[in-house]
Amino acid sequence: NAGVTQTPKFRILKIGQSMTLQCTQDMNHNYMYWYRQDPGMGLKLIYYSVGAGITDKGEVPNGYNVSRSTTEDFPLRLELAAPSQTSVYFCASSSELAGYNEQFFGPGTRLTVL
């Protein structure tokens, strides 16, 4: 199993551009998450999904959109990129929402908006 994979690993965007961060998991997990991690800060939840066709906002959803058409894929869309969106983005998945909820993380996407 590859686990959770993310593409691209690095990206530089100009202000106002858009892009999609890809996330795929092959563990048949129902739950998937998108986090951002700023330097010296904890992970902040952007969006999450409890299954195909179901998504919900996390703590910092503004400026982002998601979709979940399959169990495996959970892309994150940035519209009109802003410097405040410069961060490291992690996708994660887990098999249960409650209780013993070990989340498996992808390697991250390092995004810079200039």
Next chain:
Amino acid sequence: GQNIDQPTEMTATEGAIVQINCTYQTSGFNGLFWYQQHAGEAPTFLSYNVLDGLEEKGRFSSFLSRSKGYSYLLLKELQMKDSASYLCAVLDSNYQLIWGAGTKLIIKP
């Protein structure tokens, strides 16, 4: 609001023992997690506590006191590869993980 506090940075010596503390104030509690994150890498799961007490797993142990809103991660027989950030996270009443900023642990020979 919800808050998780950890020391920003700690230094310890190879072979020694170190305790990393975490205090939390969250809306509800459904478990506390510790993750390890090496620089430039993704977090990886270390431990999970939902009941009070100590959970031991090899060189790593994690303790929880729900009444005090307090946990610690104990690392024994420190190795250079233990140099990393250690993240404390609490599962709140909405079953969302609330993350601390992490403690950067520096191991010196």
